[in-house]
Amino acid sequence: xxxxxxxxxxxxxxxxxxxxxxxxxxxxxxxxxxxxxxxxxxxxxxxxxxxxxxxxxxxxxxxxxxxxxxxxxxxxxxxxxxxxxxxxxxxxxxxxxxxxxxxxxxxxxxxxxxxxxxxxxxxxxxxxxxxxxxxxxxxxxxxxxxxxxxxxxxxxxxx
Amino acid sequence: xxxxxxxxxxxxxxxxxxxxxxxxxxxxxxxxxxxxxxxxxxxxxxxxxxxxxxxxxxxxxxxxxxxxxxxxxxxxxxxxxxxxxxxxxxxxxxxxxxxxxxxxxxxxxxxxxxxxxxxxxxxxxxxxx
Numbered sequence: 001x002x003x004x005x006x007x008x009x010x011x012x013x014x015x016x017x018x019x020x021x022x023x024x025x026x027x028x029x030x031x032x033x034x035x036x037x038x039x040x041x042x043x044x045x046x047x048x049x050x051x052x053x054x055x056x057x058x059x060x061x062x063x064x065x066x067x068x069x070x071x072x073x074x075x076x077x078x079x080x081x082x083x084x085x086x087x088x089x090x091x092x093x094x095x096x097x098x099x100x101x102x103x104x105x106x107x108x109x110x111x112x113x114x115x116x117x118x119x120x121x122x123x124x125x126x127x128x129x130x131x132x133x134x135x136x137x138x139x140x141x142x143x144x145x146x147x148x149x150x151x152x153x154x155x156x157x158x159x
Numbered sequence: 160x161x162x163x164x165x166x167x168x169x170x171x172x173x174x175x176x177x178x179x180x181x182x183x184x185x186x187x188x189x190x191x192x193x194x195x196x197x198x199x200x201x202x203x204x205x206x207x208x209x210x211x212x213x214x215x216x217x218x219x220x221x222x223x224x225x226x227x228x229x230x231x232x233x234x235x236x237x238x239x240x241x242x243x244x245x246x247x248x249x250x251x252x253x254x255x256x257x258x259x260x261x262x263x264x265x266x267x268x269x270x271x272x273x274x275x276x277x278x279x280x281x282x283x284x285x286x287x288x
Contacts, residue, residue: 074205098220121204
């Protein structure tokens with residue numbers, strides 16, 4: 001099972017930008033301990049949410065031929081918390097994309113209010129690590145990851 | 160108007176502070192990227208991306224940090240650069256001072272020659288071209 005940290009894409013412009021949302025709920029078990037009596041979504045999981053949004057954006061830009069892996073968190077700044085009941089939106093824009101790597105700039109919104117910026121770097125593993133003998137199959141873009149994009153396309157009328 | 164060397168250094172310094180999370184006083188011209196500033200392999204590409212954006216220049220991959228030469232068996236023998244390899248590297252890196260490399264051309268010493276000064280020299284040459 002993949003641990004998916006976005007619920008759905010709401011916008012997707014191929015090779016440019018994408019926006020995905022996540023609804024924070026108290027049924028997420030980790031919130032019971034983070035923190036007891038004061039549930040707050042860990043910012044590290046917002047970084048992961050942005051990485052999944054942007055990773056699929058970059059992967060699609062490469063026609064899913066590459067294994068797109070998060071290589072570096074270049075910057076992550078948050079100005080406020082997200083708690084159960086909030087809806088988070090991750091807006092990711094491709095800044096640079098080339099054979100072996102890409103960078104994205106992202107903005108995090110909580111209920112439409114900007115609460116953070118994230119800059120990430122992805123390694124396109126097949127190009128960047130040719131000597132590592134990675135498995136042939138694309139273990140990044142499978143099952144649930146692809147379903148997220150397929151679901152968006154169905155809802156958007158096959159775009 | 161052309162940037163002065165001091166201005167180039169100042170902007171390279173900002174790039175390295177952002178890319179590597181180092182303090183202002185750690186970045187001087189002789190600092191090596193790996194040993195002194197803690198750069199990992201992915202950071203080298205990040206630095207290239209940031210330099211391209213900051214200076215509005217295009218940096219062909221392998222031009223600033225031509226480490227791909229070290230994967231060529233013609234240029235490396237038993238972990239040391241061959242004479243041909245050293246000549247090729249010197250030609251490929253006019254922005255670096257490789258004079259100390261000839262005495263002990265062990266490829267593991269290569270990161271020692273990737274200094275802040277190397278980057279400043281490179282950008283200076285690139286902007287003048």
